[in-house]
Amino acid sequence: MPKTPTPTPHSRTLFCPECGRETSEFYNNRCRDCFCKSVTLLECPPIIKIHICPVCGAYHTAGKWIEAPGMREMFRSEISRSVKAHPDAEDLQLDFYEEELDPSRYLVHISASAVISDLDISATTDTEIRIKRETCDACSRIAGxxxxxxxxxxxxxxxxxxxxxxxxxxxxxxxxxxxxxxxxxxxxxxxxxxxxxxxxxxxxxxxxxxxxxxxxxxxxxxxxxxxxxxxxxxxxxxxxxxxxxxxxPEFVRGDVASIEGSVIEVAHHDRQIHGTDLSDGVRVSFDAGVPSVRLGSRADAVTAVLVAIEKDMVQVLDPETYETVLLKKPAFLHAEAGSDVCVIKTVEGLFLLPYGTGGVEMDVGCENMILE
The missing domain is CATH 3.30.1360 (Gyrase A; domain 2)
Structure with missing residues (x-):
């Protein structure tokens, strides 16, 4: 279609060749009214088919399945994709409302407005939207x-x-x-x-x-x-x-492991092994690739009697042999002599375990104690 010419003013009175009315402005060799009547602002198919997945609600458009934001937004998207506007239309505005004929058919009334050659043009048209239920590719694959x-x-x-x-x-x-x-x-x-x-x-x-x-x-x-x-x-x-x-990772929270000469209780294992050195209570970290051996876990721990505290050393009663074992006092130990403490016996020896959180003693069994 040739581009619509802009209005042409004339110094003398002229007549529209279609309706015969006097006019001083012509639009594509017609008066304003005849030009507006001749313009087809919107072309819309009489029927628009939409395929909707009954499982997930996605709908098929432009060769692919997409998530449906809502029925009205889905209608708007498909109407916008299906209609064809006049090639010279500017500032095109579309609006619509639908009437449900049955659960799979809707009569849609469309109104449009635009500017063509500085003239405001409006039009209305109707179409029918038909819904077809069809399982989408994703749901078909899940089911299969x-x-x-x-x-x-x-x-x-x-x-x-x-x-x-x-x-x-x-x-x-x-x-x-x-x-x-x-x-x-x-x-x-x-x-x-x-x-x-x-x-x-x-x-x-x-x-x-x-x-x-x-x-x-x-x-x-x-x-x-x-x-x-x-x-x-x-x-x-x-x-x-x-x-x-x-x-x-091999180690989980609560595991007791021997790593590079240290026995630690593991707090976290990612690219490094983080935990507490049970000999002195200092927090340590090791590269995950270093040689390590699991000695046990907090679930293997038992209670024992703290016999005595002597400066930086403590005496603990071995829960199996009932012999007194001399250990270095770890930083996490805040118990008094005569109290029950949590210990674990390994091939590396007997070790104290943190008893509660933040050094606060708890009257619970070792298997239920909270890691520091």
Whole structure:
């Protein structure tokens, strides 16, 4: 369509060739009224079809499934995508209201306004929106057990605990929800498989699988290794699946370990092993790669009698042999002679454990004591 000319003023009286009325301004060789009547501001198909997933509520548009922000916003998006405006229209404004004919059909009344050649043009039209329920690609894959990555949750040189598994699954949910909100429709877990050595999560996308693994390691520490395997081709391209093996640290809070000549109670293990040196009560940290041996845990501790305190040394009654053992007084010890203290007996010897939080003694068993 040729570009609409701007109004042309004339010094003498002229007549519109269509309606015969006098006019001093012409728009595409017509008067104002005839030009406005001749303009088709909006073209809209009589029927607009929208495919909505009955499972998750996503809808299909422009060749892909997206999350629906709401019925009205979905209608607005599809109407805007389906209508065609006059090529010279400026400042186009669309509005509409819908009438429900039945749960799958809506009669939509559309009103539009725009500026063409400095004239305000308005128009109305109707269309019918038809809803078709169709399971989306993501829900189909979830139902079919689809996965692109396996996230293996294990622990180094021990079995992963139920508490750790629960933490990992919570972290996975948080990360997957965040990825899904950013548009990754395959950020889901289609299956959780419990094994003797740990748990496997079957994740819908390779990127999501890697990011969940990284999130777990960032929060809980540990290492990961990733391997891939060719599973087929699609449209001439190779399709791969990955296995992301996450291994949580060997030591957990409350473990007692021998590291580089020191016996410590572990407080946290990430890229380093953090804890308290049980010989003097000083907080220490070691690189996770240094040689270390697990001697036991707080669950193995028992109570013993603190026989005497002599300056920087203490005497403790061995709970098994009932012999007096001389130990260096650790900084965390605030008990008085004759009190019960918490001890653990290891191949490295007998050691006192922190009793309560902040040096405050607690009348509880060693297995229930709180770490400093």
């Amino acid at each position: 057990g689809y996965y692109a990555g396996i996230l293996q949750l294990r622990a180094d040189h021990r079995r992963i605990t139920e508490e750790e598994i629960e933490q990992c699954i919570q972290l996975a949910d948080q990360r997957l929800n965040k990825l899904a909100s950013k548009g990754d429709r395959f950020a889901f877990v289609s299956k959780i498989e419990e094994l003797k050595e740990g748990v496997d999560l079957y994740v819908g996308s390779i990127s999501a699988c890697k990011q969940v693994g990284n999130a777990i390691i960032k929060e809980l520490g540990g290492t990961s290794t990733i391997s891939s395997s060719l599973v087929g081709k699609k449209d001439g391209e190779d399709l791969y699946r990955i296995t992301c093996a996450v291994r949580l």
